[in-house]
Amino acid sequence: MATQRGNVKLLIDIGNTRAKLYGLEGGALTLLKTSSHQQLPVDTESLLACRAYSQIWVASVAQSAVIAKLSEAVAPFAVNFNLVKTPRSAYGLINAYAKYESLGIDRWLAMLGGRQQCKRPFIVIDFGTAITVDLVDEFGQHKGGWIAPGYRAMTNVLLSDTSQVTADQAAVLSGSRLTFGVSTEQCVSEGIRSALIGYYQQAVTTAQTSLGSKIPVRVFLTGGDAAQLPAQILKQAQLSPELVLEGLAVYANAEKSSDY
Numbered sequence: 001m002a003t004q005r006g007n008v009k010l011l012i013d014i015g016n017t018r019a020k021l022y023g024l025e026g027g028a029l030t031l032l033k034t035s036s037h038q039q040l041p042v043d044t045e046s047l048l049a050c051r052a053y054s055q056i057w058v059a060s061v062a063q064s065a066v067i068a069k070l071s072e073a074v075a076p077f078a079v080n081f082n083l084v085k086t087p088r089s090a091y092g093l094i095n096a097y098a099k100y101e102s103l104g105i106d107r108w109l110a111m112l113g114g115r116q117q118c119k120r121p122f123i124v125i126d127f128g129t130a131i132t133v134d135l136v137d138e139f140g141q142h143k144g145g146w147i148a149p150g151y152r153a154m155t156n157v158l159l160s161d162t163s164q165v166t167a168d169q170a171a172v173l174s175g176s177r178l179t180f181g182v183s184t185e186q187c188v189s190e191g192i193r194s195a196l197i198g199y200y201q202q203a204v205t206t207a208q209t210s211l212g213s214k215i216p217v218r219v220f221l222t223g224g225d226a227a228q229l230p231a232q233i234l235k236q237a238q239l240s241p242e243l244v245l246e247g248l249a250v251y252a253n254a255e256k257s258s259d260y
């Protein structure tokens with residue numbers, strides 16, 4: 001039986017592109033690894049072999065086969081395994097969906113992460129495989145959101161559905177001022193950047209209108225592409241790359257630790 005050193009929990013956020021594995025000790029989150037879906041069971045096994053984690057907490061929006069393979073891999077370690085599901089309400093946050101369980105767990109947890117830091121209205125924009133936005137009011141009521149294709153998905157669809165826009169014309173996200181391009185490369189980059197900037201601006205405007213308030217809504221940005229966003233967006237918002245994990249940590253910290 002593994003010896004327990006402290007009470008470190010393993011937190012895993014499985015998105016459609018990749019899984020992020022974090023250690024949670026006290027209140028502190030530490031990035032341990034990012035893995036592809038295929039590599040996740042092996043990477044998790046090697047983490048468990050090196051250290052005695054007291055619990056595993058998992059949030060996944062990937063296919064159920066990814067979770068099946070992960071739980072198979074962790075079974076020999078006899079560690080408490082928790083898969084978090086989207087609730088109707090929890091920890092002072094209320095889901096806006098009538099079919100509450102169909103809201104992505106990553107969206108739910110990112111809102112919960114935001115709510116820990118902010119008791120006034122806020123939106124979370126997640127620039128991951130998909131780009132999502134969700135609005136939460138000052139009472140912790142989720143007011144709804146949007147789902148759109150992410151930066152890679154936009155680029156891939158554009159390249160695959162056209163014949164003269166080719167693979168070496170993939171979009172570059174970084175860059176500050178939006179301009180009109182004068183080559184195919186520039187037109188693709190500026191076109192996709194404009195979609196992201198427009199999404200951001202419309203999300204803020206729509207949130208402000210739905211709230212019917214002049215007090216500026218707070219904006220959290222997360223997801224793998226958020227840090228590449230144009231400077232004009234980054235300076236108006238709070239970049240919180242670990243927001244989903246912060247939400248997952250609320251669940252992990254609320255439960256009594258079990259010893260193995």
Ligand SMILES: Nc1ncnc2c1ncn2[C@@H]1O[C@H](COP(=O)(O)OP(=O)(O)O)[C@@H](O)[C@H]1O
Binds near residue numbers: 015016128
């Ligand atoms: N090491 C990386 N591997 C894969 N994607 C990455 C990496 N670093 C940044 N990205 C960007 O992050 C995006 C995925 O964001 P992420 O939030 O991880 O997605 P998801 O939660 O949907 O899996 C990709 O489209 C890619 O552009």
Ligand SMILES: CC(C)(COP(=O)(O)O)[C@@H](O)C(=O)NCCC(=O)O
Binds near residue numbers: 147
């Ligand atoms: C919208 C999402 C695809 C975003 O996933 P991600 O980009 O983080 O991989 C995911 O939250 C999901 O599958 N949601 C279920 C549908 C919904 O939230 O309504």
Ligand SMILES: [K+]
Binds near residue numbers: 015106126129223244
């Ligand atoms: K995500």
